[in-house]
Amino acid sequence: MSAVDAGGADTAVRIAAAVRAGERSAVDVLDAHLARIDTGEADVHAFNLVMVDAARAAAAAVDARVAAGEDPGSLAGVPIALKDNLCTRGVATTCSSKILEGWVPPYDAAVVERVWASGGVPVGKTNLDEFAMGSSTENSAFGPTRNPHDLTKVPGGSSGGSAAAVAAGFAALSLGSDTGGSIRQPAALCGVVGVKPTYGLVSRYGLIAFASSLDQIGPFATTVADAAVLLEAIAGHDPADATSIPRAVPRIVDHLDDGVDGLRVGVVTELMGDGINPDVRGRVREAADALAESGAKVEEVSVPAVMFGLSAYYLIAPAEASSNLARFDGVRYGLRIDAPTTNEMMVASRTAGFGDEVKRRIMLGTYALSAGYYDAFYGQAQKVRTLICRDFDAAYERFDVLLAPTSPTTAFDVGAIADPLAMYMNDVCTIPSNLAGHPAMSVPFGTGSDGLPVGVQVLAPALGEVAMFQTAAAVEAAALTVREARS
């Protein structure tokens, strides 16, 4: 098994503390990460673009501020990778699609501005399934990303490049987007922490839209504390996103060590069934036991409607995507294939520019919204969404957080899943939180019998990030204890 080792990589919390104190220079930190990229990137292919010059300039600017006695912020000198569906001013943004190849955004996404404002150093744009549609990062127009733990395996997706970049030590942190599990599932498969925040907690301004009522930007990190620091830096109201919640950001970092004594934790029965690999179920049970030993009250809980999440999602998300992706028509940006009339030009450009999975989802969504089928498909799926919200609400009357697997399996072989429906099944445990708009995160917890990482998912009600991170911190601590006991 060939792997890429992140050996020597430091946490974001330690890097920022050392850079702020003037003990380490941001340029040195960046060089260490660029050296790991030089060694491993050819095997992993985490990036569509490494921003060497821009990153060097940003790191030098951070060092200059420290030298001048200023505090660059909570992410001072921390190398951060950005999923390539986040707009970056003056830097090509592709969504791993041929239809946007060569396009250079004239503005930064809100989260990119916030990373800059906190002293972060963007190192590159990471690979993804085209327009974030996929669960393996194989649907990229620029070729697949590989899992750093085993290069024959997928990293998960769609934010596979962002997950792999952190797992391989190419960046201390990264940002991804999660519409049906696209942060949490690759985090699980790559053995890192991945967070989908509450819908509306993080501005989507400058995130190229896939399914607008489900999309949310969130962090990848090697530790729960690192993820909390990045989430606090990017969260908060933004007038440029009409769905952004106009409330103060919960203080997560201050409560990471509060423990789980007395916390009510429900293990979701429906997500612990036969469809989930026994190794994965085993790790979730061990995590639940560890939380109980730390004083949490752990019980099983039934959330029946989550069983219909996958079906509802694969009607709702494609429907929204078919509308959002109508804007890629060869007129305002990206690829244009010349033709005598505008309509022919649009058809030719979209046909040449989109890959098969994107076409499939546009078709599915167009069909689900079309006359005669709207009520049976889209309308029915929206009602199921109501049922899922109601069942979660009932569960959260009795529990503070819920526990479930993140992914039904560990990382699978590149090329192993050709059937679209079989690929969609990867999202069965993550989709319900998107449909409800709730936060959820994946925390590494041991490995399967194949030696590959397993992720345990912590779910919480809307704006329940503090309890979610407290639980995640306890799961993380238990995972370290288990690992030390075994070694």
Add this chain to the structure above:
Amino acid sequence: MSARITRDDVVHVAKLARLELDDARIETFTAQLAAVLEHASDVGALDLAGVPPTSHPYPLVNVLRADEVGATLPSHEALAGAPQAESGRFRVPTILGEAP
């Protein structure tokens, strides 16, 4: 739920979505879309009379702001990514006289 998606449905939907599919893809897509819709028939079979639809995780309200001129993108930057631009506008091939 509804009848199985047909080859003709796929051809029609491709036209609505402004995509051109070759014969091989039409065959493959018809089978693949049918499989996904078949899986989704579990939600079609539910009796959801009286359940309101949820289109969004939170009740959306109109967000208003003062009608004041703020920072905007200069038109030359907005046009910089266009495949073709002319006189401060996006340029496209013939529209008038086209068949709809």
